[in-house]
Amino acid sequence: GIQVEQSPPDLILQEGANSTLRCNFSDSVNNLQWFHQNPWGQLINLFYIPSGTKQNGRLSATTVATERYSLLYISSSQTTDSGVYFCAVRNSGNTPLVFGKGTRLSVIA
């Protein structure tokens, strides 16, 4: 099945810094989602981005499907951005959403 690798596994930032999280996948995809998991376990949808670029406030994402990677950019980070960021992909109609192991982000004041 499709493999998903996220990097870095852990990231510590000072408040106000920018960061880039990467997601590599091993096959073509028709669905790619970025999530933020809060300390209570809730997965919050950030982007649905099988290709192209999207922006939402301080967050933006780019997926280059032909090169099998996606990037999540966080600018001017805040302590509330702390948590685990997951990339998840699926590569055909009824295959499951496959998650990476996540990037744990800690933003310190």
Add this chain to the structure above:
Amino acid sequence: ETGVTQSPTHLIKTRGQQVTLRCSSQSGHNTVSWYQQALGQGPQFIFQYYREEENGRGNFPPRFSGLQFPNYSSELNVNALELDDSALYLCASSKTSGNGEQFFGPGTRLTVL
């Protein structure tokens, strides 16, 4: 528009018992997927239901079973609980069973003693 809801929030069971977890899908969504998330790991796909039929299953034993009802809500049943079943169980719904965006509920945290 109501989001995905799950119940209960937390649950404690003993080894060998059976458990039922419940999920209500987001309004307008007909597909429900269940995931298991062990501590420190990403969610792992258990199975998916579309129009009351299971149409995809991950690498989980048959003691994990499910149902979907005509209103698209769903149940996850686990029989003969084992210690390793302790995890966060997440339900997700989507508009279609294909490549539609999935939206997750808050999860049920199951502890097996």
